[in-house]
Amino acid sequence: MNEAKSIWMDGKLVPWKEANVHILTHTLHYGNGVFEGTRAYKTDKGMAIFRLQDHAKRLINSAKIVAIVPTYTQEEIAKAHIDVLKDNAFNGNVYLRGIIYLGYGVMGVYHKNAPVQTSVAAWEWGAYLGDEGLEKGIRVKTSSIVRNSTKSLFGKAKAVGNYLNSQMAKFEAIECGYEEALLLDENGMVAEGSGECFFIVRNGVLITPPSDSVLESITQDSIITIAQDLGIKVERRNITRDEVYIADEAFFVGTAAEVTPICELDARVIGSGRRGEITHKLQNAFFDVVYGRDEKFSHWLTYI
Numbered sequence: 001m002n003e004a005k006s007i008w009m010d011g012k013l014v015p016w017k018e019a020n021v022h023i024l025t026h027t028l029h030y031g032n033g034v035f036e037g038t039r040a041y042k043t044d045k046g047m048a049i050f051r052l053q054d055h056a057k058r059l060i061n062s063a064k065i066v067a068i069v070p071t072y073t074q075e076e077i078a079k080a081h082i083d084v085l086k087d088n089a090f091n092g093n094v095y096l097r098g099i100i101y102l103g104y105g106v107m108g109v110y111h112k113n114a115p116v117q118t119s120v121a122a123w124e125w126g127a128y129l130g131d132e133g134l135e136k137g138i139r140v141k142t143s144s145i146v147r148n149s150t151k152s153l154f155g156k157a158k159a160v161g162n163y164l165n166s167q168m169a170k171f172e173a174i175e176c177g178y179e180e181a182l183l184l185d186e187n188g189m190v191a192e193g194s195g196e197c198f199f200i201v202r203n204g205v206l207i208t209p210p211s212d213s214v215l216e217s218i219t220q221d222s223i224i225t226i227a228q229d230l231g232i233k234v235e236r237r238n239i240t241r242d243e244v245y246i247a248d249e250a251f252f253v254g255t256a257a258e259v260t261p262i263c264e265l266d267a268r269v270i271g272s273g274r275r276g277e278i279t280h281k282l283q284n285a286f287f288d289v290v291y292g293r294d295e296k297f298s299h300w301l302t303y304i
């Protein structure tokens with residue numbers, strides 16, 4: 001991993017190698033914690049964090065869902081992202097990982113007496129699903145693992161424990177020779193990727209599932225807004241896996257994955273088998289926005 005100089009931990013910038021936790025950290029044992037993934041892009045006008053306040057707000061909301069009382073406000077968490085970027089002289093695009101977790105002090109499943117701790121780390125991280133994936137598209141497998149049910153877990157929280165579900169799906173996909181997993185919900189409808197939201201294009205219409213059992217994705221919201229601005233019709237409705245097989249285009253979106261085309265699902269070639277026309281258009285528009293080349297969406301950028 002690309003190590004950086006410092007990590008923000010509960011109000012202090014700590015040297016990277018000293019940013020450690022105790023082995024009896026509560027979150028490490030019982031999986032209750034919440035986190036965020038945010039990106040900062042090196043634009044012509046300097047480093048800019050994409051939709052910083054939305055990410056800080058979702059972190060606070062995630063904590064609320066899993067009954068953790070944050071010790072920092074949304075504003076303070078946003079400022080911590082800025083502080084860590086300022087303290088580290090990055091040369092390229094950066095991924096920021098904010099986390100609210102339960103620290104050392106008590107053991108046992110009941111979590112309310114564990115100390116609440118907050119950290120923001122940042123490091124240089126390129127395309128999550130590879131530069132080639134961004135251009136040529138990736139091969140995806142429908143997962144045998146069903147997305148966490150809303151009957152027992154909370155998909156709208158970006159909670160640490162939810163990612164065991166994602167991790168098992170991703171592991172299965174990679175071991176089977178694919179690059180990413182597509183998870184269905186408990187009704188067999190398309191939910192999301194292990195760390196991405198999902199879109200298809202059919203007859204020029206952009207379709208993406210509702211947020212019923214999935215994360216309320218900031219990139220999905222950005223893509224819907226950008227698509228509408230480009231005059232592309234958008235539908236939010238359920239998608240079945242066989243509809244994906246006959247879609248003209250498909251792609252994943254997420255902070256890490258950005259806009260990654262899907263060329264194959266379960267050994268069925270999607271459309272032309274290459275990055276689709278609308279996917280390409282949206283990908284270009286998205287990169288124009290995050291690199292500050294589109295004034296219309298400059299309010300989504302926080303320059304450092």
Ligand SMILES: Cc1ncc(COP(=O)(O)O)c(C=O)c1O
Nearest residue numbers: 195196197215217218219254255
């Ligand atoms: C499970 C899951 N779904 C969707 C997303 C995409 O969300 P966002 O666009 O806010 O990064 C992510 C990544 O954060 C994720 O982990």
